[in-house]
Amino acid sequence: MSGSAPAVPAARPVIGEAEIEAAVRVLRSGRVVQGPEVAAFEEEFGEQLVDGLHCVAVNSGTSALQLSLMALGIGRGDEVVVPSFSFAASANAVRLVGAEPVFADIDPVTYCLDPSAAAAVIGPRTVAVMPVHLYGHPADMDRIMKLAGRHNLAIVEDACQAHGALLHGRPVGGFGSAAAFSFYPTKNMHALEGGMIATDDSELARTLRLLRNQGMEERYANEIVGANMRMTDVAAAIGRVQLGQLPEWTERRRANAKTLDSLLESVGTPQAGDGVQHVYHQYTVRVPGGHRDALADALRERGIGCAVYYPTPIHRLRPYNDPARPPLPETDRACEAVLSLPVHPGVGEGELRRIAEAVNEVMADLEADA
Ligand SMILES: *Cc1c(COP(=O)(O)O)cnc(C)c1O
Numbered sequence: 385m386s387g388s389a390p391a392v393p394a395a396r397p398v399i400g401e402a403e404i405e406a407a408v409r410v411l412r413s414g415r416v417v418q419g420p421e422v423a424a425f426e427e428e429f430g431e432q433l434v435d436g437l438h439c440v441a442v443n444s445g446t447s448a449l450q451l452s453l454m455a456l457g458i459g460r461g462d463e464v465v466v467p468s469f470s471f472a473a474s475a476n477a478v479r480l481v482g483a484e485p486v487f488a489d490i491d492p493v494t495y496c497l498d499p500s501a502a503a504a505v506i507g508p509r510t511v512a513v514m515p516v517h518l519y520g521h522p523a524d525m526d527r528i529m530k531l532a533g534r535h536n537l538a539i540v541e542d543a544c545q546a547h548g549a550l551l552h553g554r555p556v557g558g559f560g561s562a563a564a565f566s567f568y569p570t571k572n573m574h575a576l577e578g579g580m581i582a583t584d585d586s587e588l589a590r591t592l593r594l595l596r597n598q599g600m601e602e603r604y605a606n607e608i609v610g611a612n613m614r615m616t617d618v619a620a621a622i623g624r625v626q627l628g629q630l631p632e633w634t635e636r637r638r639a640n641a642k643t644l645d646s647l648l649e650s651v652g653t654p655q656a657g658d659g660v661q662h663v664y665h666q667y668t669v670r671v672p673g674g675h676r677d678a679l680a681d682a683l684r685e686r687g688i689g690c691a692v693y694y695p696t697p698i699h700r701l702r703p704y705n706d707p708a709r710p711p712l713p714e715t716d717r718a719c720e721a722v723l724s725l726p727v728h729p730g731v732g733e734g735e736l737r738r739i740a741e742a743v744n745e746v747m748a749d750l751e752a753d754a
Contacts (some may be wrong), residue, residue, distance in 0.1 A: 392688050392738070393658065393726065395570040395689075395728055396730040397570060398629070398730075401626045406621035407621060409621065411749065412619045413617075415617055416617050417614055417616050418441075418615060418617070420618035421617035422652065423727070424620070427522040428627055429441075432581075432630075433547060433555060433627075435558055440583075440596065441617055441623075442612075443613045443614060445568065446579070448579035449514075450477040450481060451581045451592055451611075453512070453666075454595055455588050455591040455595055456512065458478075460499045461509060462511040463510045464478045464484070464485055464511065464512045464513065465487075465502045465506065465513055466478060466487060467487065467488060467489075467516050468487040468699040468704075468715045470698060471693075472701060475704060477564075480516070481693075485645075486505050487505070489714045490714050490718065493655050494521050494657060495668070495718055495722075496515060496524065497513075497515045497528065501530065511537060511538060513532055513537050514541070515528050515541055515542065516544075517542065517543050519547070521654070521657055522550070522661075523696075532673050538562075540563070541559060542564055543557045543564060544564055545665035545666070546663055547630060548634050548661065549662065551659060558582065561583065561588065563581065564579060565581075571665065572633065572637070572663060573623070573633070575615070575620065575622050578615050578623060595608070595611060596614055597610060597611070597614055598610045628704060629741060632729075634663050637728065638663070640664070640729075641654070641667050643733070643740075647736065647740030650748065651670065651672070651723075652671075653717060654667060654668055664727050666724040666727065667724060668723065668725075669723055669724075669725060669743075670718075670721045671722075671747075673754060674720075675750045675754075676692070676720065678750055679746055680692065683742055688738070691722060696719065697715045697719050733744050
């Protein structure tokens with residue numbers, strides 16, 4: 385029915401003239417790796433997004449998580465509590481430092497780590513907890529910080545989907561010992577690839593700077609064993625342009641979400657809890673009646689990009705699949721019922737109406753047939 389109407393993509397990464405000019409300017413300057421653009425990006429990101437915390441730029445969000453764990457001394461024999469309802473990178477970072485992720489269930493409303501479920505899996509080897517601010521909604525940091533305090537655990541926030549999200553007016557990334565952001569093209573802002581670590585601990589920040597650069601501050605005076613996880617100045621220059629746009633883009637995402645909230649009928653819309661500023665990396669609905677896949681197929685037929693984050697929970701992926709693991713019922717239920725609809729700043733008012741009309745019509749048909 386909508387063969388001639390334009391498709392609404394699930395994501396639309398921006399690479400505009402300003403990003404291209406910034407990249408060319410850096411390429412012409414000849415200073416291309418971890419130079420002045422990276423330093424400026426760290427400074428500006430710190431000021432604008434995390435209340436002036438120390439910021440350390442790296443080459444990806446996964447590297448940001450991995451280096452945060454390493455800098456905290458987490459490794460072999462240690463366990464880290466991680467939600468299974470996340471991108472595999474959350475757990476991969478734990479395994480990559482030699483530690484073991486222990487999966488805990490989620491809150492069915494926010495889709496973030498359930499603090500009670502996290503408490504239940506803490507054991508003698510547990511040294512840290514990794515809340516994920518999934519879809520741009522802050523995890524329940526009040527209760528997670530109390531829990532971590534009681535058990536003397538480090539907190540590493542996975543803020544890869546939550547640039548600019550707030551809880552009680554405080555930015556995500558400022559609650560833990562360290563926090564990781566991603567600049568992958570589909571995130572709320574990007575740098576082609578890239579990541580940022582935020583921390584209030586200046587010693588930890590110094591260790592992170594060493595770890596990302598072969599353990600060197602002074603060239604060839606290596607102090608510790610490190611990796612090469614440097615950000616290029618081309619990426620940083622693009623990231624700075626995007627950072628300047630982020631407040632406007634966040635407002636657009638929030639306004640788009642509000643419009644969808646008001647138009648959608650028979651699906652569960654995302655709920656932002658008390659004191660939460662949700663930044664809608666994804667606008668994720670819960671589809672009742674087992675109709676998720678049928679709804680997704682019908683929307684795609686109508687040119688509406690939609691996606692399932694995540695179809696398989698991490699604890700069921702091959703590297704992590706342990707039949708003896710306790711069940712994670714809310715995680716499994718979410719994987720079967722969630723569907724993310726386009727909410728990015730490139731979606732216009734008319735497209736939002738088209739999306740909502742399509743969802744409402746298809747759901748009415750599916751429910752009538754059932
Ligand atoms: C994107 C993402 C990551 C990894 O970031 P990359 O930059 O792709 O390495 C980690 N965790 C979550 C929740 C993410 O969405």
